Amino acid sequence: MIRVVIVDDHKILTEGLKGLIDGSGSAIVVGVAHSAAECRLSLGFWKPDVLLLDVGLPDISGLDFCKEVKTQFPAINVLALTTHDEYSIVRQMLDNGASGYLIKNAMTEEVLAGIQAVAAGGTFLCHEVDLLLKRPREKHIWLTERERELLKLIAEGLTNGEIADRIFLSPETIKSYRKNLLLKLDAKNTAVLVRIAIEQKLIG
Structure with a gap:
């Protein structure tokens, strides 16, 4: 059974994900945190195989937290879960040690496939992100x-x-x-x- 920890500040989303993962028969959620600080306190105790990590955490950037987790617990496989599908964020997250990347509107099967793939030591990109990384760098940059x-x-x-x-x-x-x-x-x-x-x- 794959041990999963979810770090995301959207409580409705974490409850939905927990139900989905616990009901899959292949993985179980051993911990849920709504901030990096909360996760830090229990990560050593939870000892997950997979960390489902939101990029937009309320206290620090998930990009930085991913790097921190991989430095302290190299055996934990990080699967990024986020609404961000910008090339630079995806690239940075993968460079910081994430093994996979899911967009929050990913299909149920993709979430479970992602967890299984990174737990087995592989990498996983949901369909949208896979296309994004393969696409030639688009010239249009949107700025506020x-x-x-x-x-x-x-x-x-x-x-x-x-x-x-x-x-x-x-x-x-x-x-x-x-x-x-x-x-x-x-x-x-x-x-x-x-x-x-x-x-x-x-x-x-």
């Missing part, structure tokens, strides 16, 4: 109004502190925005970020 504004100020050469003063946010928030922009645009550093922004006409 705030991200576009920030990108423009970065391109003007402003520091995090200067940008923070300009748009009335804390430097810490700007730092986090900048990190997300690098990830979204798949840029190694600010210079590359600005170049891509100009090439893709993301800033006027």
Whole structure:
């Protein structure tokens, strides 16, 4: 029997998943946590084979938590479960040690197949994500109004502190925005970020 732990802050979803997994006959849920902090407290005690991990946790990013879990418990297989189907997030999650990736609207069979595949040491990508990774990188990058504004100020050469003063946010928030922009645009550093922004006409 495959031992599964679910880490997700949506209680209705975790209850549904628990029912689905417990009723499968091949796996059982040994623990449920609604935050990374809650999971940390019991992970050593639960000793799961598979960790179903949401990317958008309320306390820290699931991307960072995945890395932390794999460092401390290399034997735990992480299966990401998320509403995010952006190429950069999927890539980062897999780079941080996840063995599989499920979108939250995945079919029941896909959830169970994913659990079985990663528990056996394999990798599993739900159909949508598999297509996403095989598709040529699409050129259309969608940014929020705030991200576009920030990108423009970065391109003007402003520091995090200067940008923070300009748009009335804390430097810490700007730092986090900048990190997300690098990830979204798949840029190694600010210079590359600005170049891509100009090439893709993301800033006027």
